[in-house]
Amino acid sequence: MRGARNFLKFLRGEPFAAVGAAIYSVIVVVAVFADWLEPYAPRAILKVGPRVARYLPISAAHWLGTTSSGRDVLSQVIHGTRSALVVGLTAAIAVVAIGTLLGLLAGYLGGWVDRVVSWLADIVLGLPFLPFMLILAALTHPGTGVVIFTVAALLWPNTARVIRAQVLSLRERAWVEAARVTGCSTARIMFVHVLPQVLPLAALYGSVAIGWAILAEASASFLGFGDPETVSWGVMLQDAYANQALSRGAWNWFAPPGAAIMAMVLAGFLISRGSEKLLFPKLAEQ
Amino acid sequence: MSALLEAVGLRKTFRARGRLVHAVEGVSLAVAAGEALGIVGESGCGKTTTARMLLRLEEPTEGGIRFDGADITKLHGNALRPFRARAQLVFQNPFDALNPRFTIRRSLTEPLRNFGVAASEHRERIDAVLRRVRLTPPESWLDRRPHELSGGQLQRVVLARALVPEPRLIVADEPVSMLDVSVRAGILNLLREARDALGLAAIYISHDLALIRYVCERTLVMYLGQVVEEGPTAALIAEPAHPYTAVLVAAVPVARVDQNRAALPVRGSLSDAPPTAPGCTFRDRCPHAMPRCTADTPALRSISGDRRVACHLGDLP
Amino acid sequence: MLLSVRGLRVNYASRAGVVRAVDGMDLDVPAGSITGLVGESGCGKSTLGRSLMRVLPEAGRIAGGQVMFEGRDIAALGEAAMRAIRWRRLAFIPQTAMNALDPVQRLRAQMLEVLTERGGLRRTAALARAVELFRMVGLDPVRLADFPHQFSGGMRQRASIALALALAPVLVIADEPVTALDVIVQRQVLDVLRDLQSRLNLAMILVTHDMAVVAYACDRVAVMYAGRVVEAGPVADVLERPLHPYTMGLTHAFPDVHGDMAALVPIEGSPPSLIDPPPGCRFAARCPFAQARCVAHDPAALAYASDHVAACWRADEAAELRGLAATPSTWIAA
Numbered sequence: 007m008r009g010a011r012n013f014l015k016f017l018r019g020e021p022f023a024a025v026g027a028a029i030y031s032v033i034v035v036v037a038v039f040a041d042w043l044e045p046y047a048p049r050a051i052l053k054v055g056p057r058v059a060r061y062l063p064i065s066a067a068h069w070l071g072t073t074s075s076g077r078d079v080l081s082q083v084i085h086g087t088r089s090a091l092v093v094g095l096t097a098a099i100a101v102v103a104i105g106t107l108l109g110l111l112a113g114y115l116g117g118w119v120d121r122v123v124s125w126l127a128d129i130v131l132g133l134p135f136l137p138f139m140l141i142l143a144a145l146t147h148p149g150t151g152v153v154i155f156t157v158a159a160l161l162w163p164n165t166a167r168v169i170r171a172q173v174l175s176l177r178e179r180a181w182v183e184a185a186r187v188t189g190c191s192t193a194r195i196m197f198v199h200v201l202p203q204v205l206p207l208a209a210l211y212g213s214v215a216i217g218w219a220i221l222a223e224a225s226a227s228f229l230g231f232g233d234p235e236t237v238s239w240g241v242m243l244q245d246a247y248a249n250q251a252l253s254r255g256a257w258n259w260f261a262p263p264g265a266a267i268m269a270m271v272l273a274g275f276l277i278s279r280g281s282e283k284l285l286f287p288k289l290a291e292q
Numbered sequence: 293m294s295a296l297l298e299a300v301g302l303r304k305t306f307r308a309r310g311r312l313v314h315a316v317e318g319v320s321l322a323v324a325a326g327e328a329l330g331i332v333g334e335s336g337c338g339k340t341t342t343a344r345m346l347l348r349l350e351e352p353t354e355g356g357i358r359f360d361g362a363d364i365t366k367l368h369g370n371a372l373r374p375f376r377a378r379a380q381l382v383f384q385n386p387f388d389a390l391n392p393r394f395t396i397r398r399s400l401t402e403p404l405r406n407f408g409v410a411a412s413e414h415r416e417r418i419d420a421v422l423r424r425v426r427l428t429p430p431e432s433w434l435d436r437r438p439h440e441l442s443g444g445q446l447q448r449v450v451l452a453r454a455l456v457p458e459p460r461l462i463v464a465d466e467p468v469s470m471l472d473v474s475v476r477a478g479i480l481n482l483l484r485e486a487r488d489a490l491g492l493a494a495i496y497i498s499h500d501l502a503l504i505r506y507v508c509e510r511t512l513v514m515y516l517g518q519v520v521e522e523g524p525t526a527a528l529i530a531e532p533a534h535p536y537t538a539v540l541v542a543a544v545p546v547a548r549v550d551q552n553r554a555a556l557p558v559r560g561s562l563s564d565a566p567p568t569a570p571g572c573t574f575r576d577r578c579p580h581a582m583p584r585c586t587a588d589t590p591a592l593r594s595i596s597g598d599r600r601v602a603c604h605l606g607d608l609p
Numbered sequence: 610m611l612l613s614v615r616g617l618r619v620n621y622a623s624r625a626g627v628v629r630a631v632d633g634m635d636l637d638v639p640a641g642s643i644t645g646l647v648g649e650s651g652c653g654k655s656t657l658g659r660s661l662m663r664v665l666p667e668a669g670r671i672a673g674g675q676v677m678f679e680g681r682d683i684a685a686l687g688e689a690a691m692r693a694i695r696w697r698r699l700a701f702i703p704q705t706a707m708n709a710l711d712p713v714q715r716l717r718a719q720m721l722e723v724l725t726e727r728g729g730l731r732r733t734a735a736l737a738r739a740v741e742l743f744r745m746v747g748l749d750p751v752r753l754a755d756f757p758h759q760f761s762g763g764m765r766q767r768a769s770i771a772l773a774l775a776l777a778p779v780l781v782i783a784d785e786p787v788t789a790l791d792v793i794v795q796r797q798v799l800d801v802l803r804d805l806q807s808r809l810n811l812a813m814i815l816v817t818h819d820m821a822v823v824a825y826a827c828d829r830v831a832v833m834y835a836g837r838v839v840e841a842g843p844v845a846d847v848l849e850r851p852l853h854p855y856t857m858g859l860t861h862a863f864p865d866v867h868g869d870m871a872a873l874v875p876i877e878g879s880p881p882s883l884i885d886p887p888p889g890c891r892f893a894a895r896c897p898f899a900q901a902r903c904v905a906h907d908p909a910a911l912a913y914a915s916d917h918v919a920a921c922w923r924a925d926e927a928a929e930l931r932g933l934a935a936t937p938s939t940w941i942a943a
């Protein structure tokens with residue numbers, strides 16, 4: 007309850023974050039009620055009389071027109087929120103979990119743990135994102151699993167680094183020492199005393215990871231490594247590109263999924279910008 | 293009287309910016325059950341590091357610590373927990389000593405839980421300790437968080453947290469220096485009361501001899517990592533044997549109009565590079581320095597029954 | 610009177626409401642003397658210092674009253690006119706010397722900047738003056754080549770004093786200049802301040818929470834409580850014959866290194882909220898001698914001896930109350 011109230015208070019003070027949160031809320035609502043909101047089945051091939059309804063322009067029946075194979079664009083965009091959320095949230099949670107855990111261990115325990123974590127981070131940061139994902143997709147079954155794994159495996163160092171820095175400064179606080187004096191085990195100090203303090207920061211990095219994951223999914227799908235059976239914004243873009251939607255000027259087909267991706271990435275960015283002020287007030291003053 | 297806590301030859305060396313810093317250089321001390329010992333000196337004299345080693349919060353580079361007859365120098369992890377339950381710390385800065393997310397109840401439950409006190413006893417123990425530190429009625433404090441409390445109230449909670457596991461030793465590092473003068477007396481009185489009522493041993497760390505005098509029977513004076521004088525607090529203040537102790541006594545601020553405003557009998561400052569061995573580390577600042585002070589290092593020697601000093605003054609070679 | 614504050618009010622805007630940090634304050638500072646301003650945290654003593662310098666934080670503003678300094682009302686002065694006085698006539702020494710010193714510049718550069726740009730000295734004259742200032746505060750002029758982080762706490766405070774005195778002000782406001790220091794360094798810095806005061810015939814306001822600092826270094830003292838001065842006068846009078854129970858409490862609140870080992874007397878409770886202060890005497894809730902009139906009506910500040918002012922309904926009975934105030938049980942019962 008306290009958390010929810012604080013969050014609302016924070017949104018009132020931070021217009022950036024409020025816009026970001028609003029975009030996320032709209033996407034969540036749309037994803038939950040997609041089955042009711044989409045006017046047509048997203049993969050249904052629509053017909054006008056006997057003919058497939060290809061490249062229909064914007065109209066009252068098809069607010070965003072149709073695709074080259076006669077599918078309703080609006081319905082696909084609406085349905086795409088689901089895979090976007092699944093990919094985005096799962097990947098973000100994975101990034102935050104791995105990054106926070108490793109950052110916490112490295113920061114609190116120091117010594118060889120710290121060295122091993124920073125060594126792993128260096129390796130991972132050296133891996134190029136798209137080639138890594140594409141090779142993985144080529145070697146295994148392409149699809150959202152690969153996207154999520156890649157985002158989680160390659161993006162944790164950013165989270166780990168800031169969590170580590172935060173933990174390093176928390177470790178010097180007298181109340182952490184007090185936890186030692188009052189008999190807490192090292193694990194208890196890390197997970198019961200220190201971890202709750204860094205979770206807001208971790209969530210901040212999570213909100214950025216959502217955007218990254220969606221971009222990654224879109225890129226993979228666009229390059230043809232997505233799962234063509236799913237309806238996602240990336241697959242839509244790939245479909246549009248492959249069918250020369252660009253040269254035909256069918257912007258009503260490729261612009262909406264593009265805009266949706268941008269909106270979601272932007273939302274993550276806006277939230278992180280807004281909460282930076284909250285988490286690092288001194289930084290914002292400068 | 294056998295010692296509750298005994299430390300022999302404690303030494304601590306840090307590596308800072310590639311240089312070795314000798315924070316503590318061979319400190320030995322003992323505290324009997326129920327006794328209060330003061331450690332006095334300026335910042336950087338090693339008094340806090342010494343206390344942290346005694347509580348096993350800092351690894352001694354050398355030396356040994358015995359508590360209640362058992363060697364605790366090498367204990368770690370779970371093996372250290374019984375010691376932790378019996379030796380507690382009162383922190384200097386009450387504004388930073390409590391987990392900001394925890395309620396008072398949670399902060400006080402934490403030690404009970406960790407030290408294996410049955411959950412059914414928690415409430416009773418917490419109520420009793422809150423009454424002891426005069427946060428009454430206890431139920432009106434339990435669900436507050438640190439940011440809702442004043443400095444004096446926070447320090448009472450910090451004291452309660454130290455007392456709740458029923459320790460036998462309390463270490464207090466400048467327990468009132470961050471508090472307003474009007475509430476300092478309240479905290480000092482509580483510490484004295486708790487000691488008397490529970491028969492606790494106590495170690496107080498401060499730069500202020502007036503405070504030490506109020507709470508400790510016996511005092512160690514530290515200078516640059518070494519004990520330079522040791523003895524009953526009253527005698528040590530009345531007749532300081534070490535020139536540095538004399539400076540500390542003269543520097544204590546007093547709230548009286550007629551007082552000695554003569555310049556302190558000391559030269560230079562602590563930050564000036566300390567002279568290297570052999571010799572007394574205080575010699576460059578000492579008004580009584582003589583050739584012998586450069587030639588050989590004064591050892592801690594007994595000057596009367598229970599007083600010891602590390603100074604060549606008055607020592608016949 | 611060099612500085613004369615009358616009915617000064619300073620408000621801070623906060624989420625919870627308007628905080629009356631200074632609420633009708635009177636203070637006189639004669640030329641060439643050290644006036645102690647003593648009180649606990651939140652009593653408004655630092656706010657007063659900042660409003661005299663006109664360097665209040667954004668949320669704070671002077672809401673009323675007068676601050677007469679050298680014949681002008683500083684409280685009403687425009688920022689340009691204020692800038693002309695600040696540092697030249699009226700200087701500030703903050704609690705944390707690091708706030709006065711630039712961590713990335715050598716002391717020499719910092720001193721020269723003030724002396725040439727604000728003081729209009731030529732470089733060679735400025736350099737000579739910087740050396741003189743360093744000597745005055747007991748620092749080796751060689752150290753002008755150092756950065757602040759190479760200094761100890763006491764040396765930094767000395768450097769910050771030298772910087773404040775650079776343009777030869779007549780009044781210096783020192784905000785808790787020795788609070789963060791150990792006893793020995795504290796004493797040495799106070800000696801520097803006392804020495805400068807008598808040599809340069811400075812006036813100084815020494816803001817502190819410690820009666821002992823006042824006793825050691827000040828000629829006069831004003832005791833603040835909850836935004837007002839409750840007692841003021843020569844240090845000897847106020848310390849030896851306090852008229853206000855709060856002052857009596859403060860003098861028994863901390864141990865003495867010599868003399869009898871009297872039990873310490875804490876002042877129980879905490880100061881009232883300054884958002885909605887109580888109507889009567891603000892100390893009434895903590896005062897062991899409070900009566901019905903104290904809770905209902907605010908006592909005016911009156912002179913009880915020449916130059917010794919107090920705001921207490923029972924100041925006439927002070928001699929008797931002083932005896933009671935020395936007993937711990939008096940205060941615990943309250």
